[in-house]
């Protein structure tokens with residue numbers, strides 16, 4: 153291992169108790185997306201104390217931040233932190249560990265700054281991953297425009313370098329018909345609930361022809377006011393998920409057609425309510441993964457095979473569609489512990505979480521060093537990114 157990497161490892165070890173304390177503090181104070189005032193403040197304070205120039209409320213998002221170490225012209229590498237919690241079950245997704253690992257990687261690099269090659273190191277605080285799309289807002293505001301490569305980790309029950317994420321787009325349908333007495337004057341009515349039911353029937357038939365990794369699931373959000381009134385308004389909400397971006401949008405178009413056909417068939421008018429923050433699938437980058445894996449293995453972690461089912465969605469997928477990015481999974485819980493469970497919430501403040509967080513912090517800091525040290529590696533990651541378009 154190079155001298156600088158040895159120093160990085162020592163720096164993380166020296167910070168270990170502080171990082172665990174930070175992780176536990178965030179874990180004990182769970183905050184929902186866009187309300188992570190305490191967590192974002194603690195992380196920003198910590199990074200400022202380590203020598204980062206910290207911008208709070210970046211991109212007009214109060215709980216986002218960008219911490220920068222500018223070591224002169226060279227590559228710009230971003231390490232991302234998440235810190236939002238879930239309703240009712242707190243840090244059952246372990247974002248406190250993501251936060252501490254990212255801050256720890258940044259702090260370790262700050263401590264060896266004098267020995268680092270030229271370039272910029274960013275630690276980016278990205279709020280509201282659990283549905284709020286914080287990273288989408290940061291992308292739209294240009295936070296990642298000058299970044300060459302980005303990385304973060306996510307807690308899991310084993311070590312896995314890459315895991316696919318499904319893209320997800322949410323779409324609402326509001327049908328408007330005409331009210332009438334359902335027994336006395338039904339022929340005077342235009343039934344908006346029929347349009348909703350017809351939409352579900354159309355989607356059910358469509359589902360038979362879709363690829364096995366795609367998911368379409370919906371609920372009725374308004375089914376009418378009373379059984380003796382032909383419903384004049386009815387609505388539904390659908391989630392459309394797929395592993396490939398073009399296929400996700402293709403399916404989205406076909407689900408729209410299901411609703412349009414239902415509107416046509418029933419004589420209702422249709423308003424489509426589009427979601428502004430679709431989550432995109434994770435675009436793989438073997439170049440970055442290879443560098444991360446070499447560091448991870450060197451630290452003694454043993455990687456498990458990729459999981460092909462159990463796929464979720466995250467806004468880090470959106471980041472991976474605009475720049476080379478990775479999100480390796482870190483073992484912070486006993487094998488078989490499902491995420492978003494009370495057991496995972498407990499594990500996220502346990503001994504495996506400390507161990508995983510420290511190895512993740514070292515691996516990210518060492519990978520950042522590799523990228524700063526070898527601009528050809530950055531160029532290769534970008535070439536791979538372009539080739540996968």
Ligand SMILES: [Zn+2]
Pocket residue numbers: 245282492
């Ligand atoms: Zn989650």
Ligand SMILES: [Zn+2]
Pocket residue numbers: 245246247281306
């Ligand atoms: Zn999560």
